[in-house]
Amino acid sequence: MQFLTRLFGWAIGLAAGLVAVLFVIESREPVTLAVWGLPDQIQMPLFLAVLGAWLIGFFGGAVVMWFCDGRSRRLGRSYLSELHQARKEVEDLKGQLADMRQAADAADQARAAAAGMGHSAGAIVHHPARLPGRAA
Numbered sequence: 001m002q003f004l005t006r007l008f009g010w011a012i013g014l015a016a017g018l019v020a021v022l023f024v025i026e027s028r029e030p031v032t033l034a035v036w037g038l039p040d041q042i043q044m045p046l047f048l049a050v051l052g053a054w055l056i057g058f059f060g061g062a063v064v065m066w067f068c069d070g071r072s073r074r075l076g077r078s079y080l081s082e083l084h085q086a087r088k089e090v091e092d093l094k095g096q097l098a099d100m101r102q103a104a105d106a107a108d109q110a111r112a113a114a115a116g117m118g119h120s121a122g123a124i125v126h127h128p129a130r131l132p133g134r135a136a
Helices: 002-026 046-068 070-118
Strands: 030-034 041-045
Touching (some): 002 046, 030 046, 046 070
Antiparallel strands (some): 030 041
16 A cells, blocks of 8 residues: 555655656746836746745745644654653563562462471462462
């Protein structure tokens, strides 16, 4: 599916590029541009005027979107920071849990060894329920 999306994007881009090249070839007539507030008039080919206006609009829109998305980028950075902190905390807690399990297993072994010495051969030994992940 991603391949088809990428292929479709390339096809649209190539078609737009072809249209732009054909427009440049066919639109070489000179036009006069007069900008209100400037005393001079500028004469240039039509394709330069159209493509220049398109580029100014494209980059102007990109700048506006950059400023409008500032809050989203800031939130994304803060969420990413929180995610890294949470992952570090999870790793720390996993380490603490492993240490606690080892200590509990060592205590169980010591208790079993002490209980085994004090009982006769036919005695019933009560084993407490074990936590998940603890050695049997």
